[in-house]
Amino acid sequence: MIRPEALMNLLIDANLALMIAALAFALIEGCMRFAGYGRAYSARLRLVMAAVYVVALSPLVLFFFRTYGGGEIPGFSDLMIAQFLKGNISIHPILFDDLLSARSSAVAMVAEGRAPLLILLAFLLIGAALARLIYVAMNLFQVMSLVRGAITLRRIGRIQVMVSDRVHVPFSTRGLRRFYVVLPQDILMDAPLMKVAIGHELQHIRQRDLECEILAAVLSPLFVLNPAFWYLSQKLRGLREFACDFEYMRRSGCARVDYARSLVKVAEAAFLQAPQRTMFAFSVPFVGRSRLFSRTARSGLKTRVNVLVAGEVGKPGQMLNMGLLVVLAGMILTGTAMLQKSTGWSHDRIMMSTVVNLERLNSRNNP
Amino acid sequence: MARRKNELLTEVELEFMQTLWDLGEGTVREVHAALPQVTPRAYTSVATVLKVLEGKGYASSEKKDRTLKYRPAFGRSAYEVKFLRETSDAMFGGAPSALVARLIEDENLSEENLDEIRKIIEERIGRDTP
Numbered sequence: 001m002i003r004p005e006a007l008m009n010l011l012i013d014a015n016l017a018l019m020i021a022a023l024a025f026a027l028i029e030g031c032m033r034f035a036g037y038g039r040a041y042s043a044r045l046r047l048v049m050a051a052v053y054v055v056a057l058s059p060l061v062l063f064f065f066r067t068y069g070g071g072e073i074p075g076f077s078d079l080m081i082a083q084f085l086k087g088n089i090s091i092h093p094i095l096f097d098d099l100l101s102a103r104s105s106a107v108a109m110v111a112e113g114r115a116p117l118l119i120l121l122a123f124l125l126i127g128a129a130l131a132r133l134i135y136v137a138m139n140l141f142q143v144m145s146l147v148r149g150a151i152t153l154r155r156i157g158r159i160q161v162m163v164s165d166r167v168h169v170p171f172s173t174r175g176l177r178r179f180y181v182v183l184p185q186d187i188l189m190d191a192p193l194m195k196v197a198i199g200h201e202l203q204h205i206r207q208r209d210l211e212c213e214i215l216a217a218v219l220s221p222l223f224v225l226n227p228a229f230w231y232l233s234q235k236l237r238g239l240r241e242f243a244c245d246f247e248y249m250r251r252s253g254c255a256r257v258d259y260a261r262s263l264v265k266v267a268e269a270a271f272l273q274a275p276q277r278t279m280f281a282f283s284v285p286f287v288g289r290s291r292l293f294s295r296t297a298r299s300g301l302k303t304r305v306n307v308l309v310a311g312e313v314g315k316p317g318q319m320l321n322m323g324l325l326v327v328l329a330g331m332i333l334t335g336t337a338m339l340q341k342s343t344g345w346s347h348d349r350i351m352m353s354t355v356v357n358l359e360r361l362n363s364r365n366n367p
Numbered sequence: 368m369a370r371r372k373n374e375l376l377t378e379v380e381l382e383f384m385q386t387l388w389d390l391g392e393g394t395v396r397e398v399h400a401a402l403p404q405v406t407p408r409a410y411t412s413v414a415t416v417l418k419v420l421e422g423k424g425y426a427s428s429e430k431k432d433r434t435l436k437y438r439p440a441f442g443r444s445a446y447e448v449k450f451l452r453e454t455s456d457a458m459f460g461g462a463p464s465a466l467v468a469r470l471i472e473d474e475n476l477s478e479e480n481l482d483e484i485r486k487i488i489e490e491r492i493g494r495d496t497p
Contacts, residue, residue, distance in 0.1 A: 143467060151419060165377045165419060171469040185419065186379050188412040197470055204468040213468055240468070257495040260488045263471060264481060271476045300472050305484050309491040 005111045008122075012103065013340060015226050017058055020335035021051040022228035025235070028328055032316075040315045041242035041307075043324070048235045049212055050325050054332045056215070062337050073337040081348045085355075094363070097356045129221040136217050143173050147180050159205065161198060163188060168270035172201035174210045181205075186269055196254065196262040203248045209240045241304060246312040260308050267301050374423055375450060383416050384425060384439065384446070392438035 025048055032038060054061075065073070077100050083089050084096055091099075098105075109115040110122050150162035158178050165185040172181045181201040187194045204210060216233055223229035249259055316324070376384060386401045387393065393401065399413045417437050420426040427440040441449075 139467075151415060151422070153415065163415060163419075165374070165380065165423075169469050169471055171467040173467040185377055185416065188415060189379060189406055189408055191407070191409060191412075200470055201468070209468050237472075255495050257488060257492045260492065264484055264488070267471050267476055268481055270471070301476065302480065302484050302487070304471075305487055309487060 003111070005107050008107045008110065011222060012107070013059075013336075014055075015223060015228075016339045017055045017332070017336040018223055018226055018232070019228040020339070021055045021332045022231050024328055024331040024335065025051045025232065027331075028324055029235075032324070037314050037316050039307075039310060039313050041239055041246060041312055043316050043321055045207075045236075045239040045243040046321065047324060047328055048232060048239060050328055051332065052212065052215070052232065052236070054329045055336075056219075058333055058336045061333060062340075065333075065337075073334070075340060076338045078346060078348065079338075081352045085348055085351055093352075093355050093359045097352070125225060128224045132221040132224040136220060139217070146182060147173070147175075150180075150182055153183075159202070169266060170197040170201060172204050172210060174205075174214070179205050179210065184269070187266075190265075192258075193262050193265055196248075196259060197266070199248050199252050199254070200244060203244045203251070204240070207240065207244060207247070209244070212236060212240075238300070238303075241300075242307050242312075245304070245308060256308050256311070260305050263301065263304065376423075376425065376446070379416060380420055380423075380425070383413075383420060384441075384443075387420075387426060387437060387439045388443050392436050394434050394436055398437065 028047060029044060032040065032044065037043065062073075080089070080100065084091070084093075089096070106115070106118055110118045113119060146164055146166055147162065149166060150164040152160050152162050154161045159181060160178055161181045161183070163183050163185055167182060167184050168186075170181070170183045170187065172179065174180065181198055183194065183197055187197055216236065220229065220233075245259065248254065249256060382402065383398065386398055390397065390401055395410065395414045395417060398417060399408065399410055402408065402413070417426060417428075421428055421437070425439065425441045425446075426437050428435045428437050430436075
């Protein structure tokens with residue numbers, strides 16, 4: 001049986017690792033923009049995807065590093081203790097010790113049911129995670145129902161191109177073995193638009209965007225209140241669309257203007273004509289309510305068209321790409337290792353413990 | 368194929384049903400020819416939509432001389448009554464936003480927004496067309 005304390009520590013470590021990944025990505029992305037690679041969308045997408053995968057693999061990598069010769073990585077607390085012992089941090093030893101052990105004390109208090117406020121916070125987190133889990137489960141049910149109700153137009157290997165009268169925007173998803181590209185029925189009447197929509201969705205499958213999307217959705221309940229998760233998700237979704245647009249145009253030879261017009265056509269059909277098409281003038285609130293939940297606060301189509309107009313320029317070379325990936329992975333792994341709870345007793349830690357114990361004895365003897 | 372029978376018709380389906388109601392009955396080729404020719408339509412696309420209509424219970428088909436003949440299985444006036452009665456079905460429309468990659472995300476678009484976007488396209492890359 002896993003102890004609640006171990007589970008809470010695991011969850012805290014995972015959330016901290018994601019925060020470090022978001023910071024590392026933001027830092028490298030900032031450097032790329034500064035160096036003139038801001039419009040290298042594929043390279044930026046590879047970096048954000050790498051950040052997610054490195055976070056997912058970090059426990060395994062660190063375990064192997066520690067087991068096979070890498071030894072113990074000095075933690076953030078070890079560095080702080082060293083600075084304290086050198087006299088660079090002037091704070092009362094007992095207070096300093098309390099600050100260093102704040103996390104383990106908080107976890108222990110929640111596990112033992114001693115701090116009502118912290119327990120309330122833990123329940124809030126569990127509630128948010130459950131709500132997100134229900135949302136993801138409902139989406140899964142909706143996707144399955146849409147795919148089941150759609151008609152297969154064509155099979156290309158493991159990919160099924162389907163048509164549905166229940167959607168207004170083309171989308172792709174995957175099952176355990178098969179990939180599905182689902183098109184709105186209206187698109188059947190416009191062959192050039194259908195070609196662009198299928199090509200775009202096939203590019204998502206090629207880029208492995210669906211796996212990343214599903215991984216993010218499955219993990220989202222664990223990180224629901226972590227801003228770093230939403231920051232990386234937003235980056236991932238935005239960059240994958242930009243990269244997909246340019247890669248599709250490069251492969252198919254489709255002109256930017258035709259592609260941009262196709263996007264506008266789909267948007268027009270989905271978001272302007274669709275509510276009118278249903279002609280439910282007296283039931284607009286019902287339509288509106290169901291759409292409100294899936295609407296984002298700001299329009300992304302204009303940004304996307306502006307990106308298309310500006311073009312993808314300044315692609316970094318292979319060596320630079322590799323270098324950026326290594327630096328990003330190194331930053332995440334080092335940061336994650338440094339924030340983990342120290343288990344061993346170093347010389348500095350024994351010194352620190354002695355100083356704190358002497359201070360405690362002193363305060364007891366001289367109240 | 369798991370399809371709900373007698374769902375409301377989409378714009379395209381309604382256009383097909385109008386043609387079928389006018390024709391009385393017809394093959395895919397006849398329906399294809401009778402449809403308004405605003406945009407060119409592929410024969411296979413017309414066949415798919417007719418298949419959808421049959422799946423929804425709005426049309427029925429019968430094989431005559433190796434050709435499928437489609438006829439309406441739902442009257443025009445019956446559909447109008449049904450349309451008014453089932454408006455609340457609209458609540459369950461829309462596509463999921465998680466677990467999928469979509470061509471475009473949902474957004475609060477107005478006709479003005481789209482005009483602005485169209486203007487950007489035409490002014491900046493409008494002359495790119497080969």
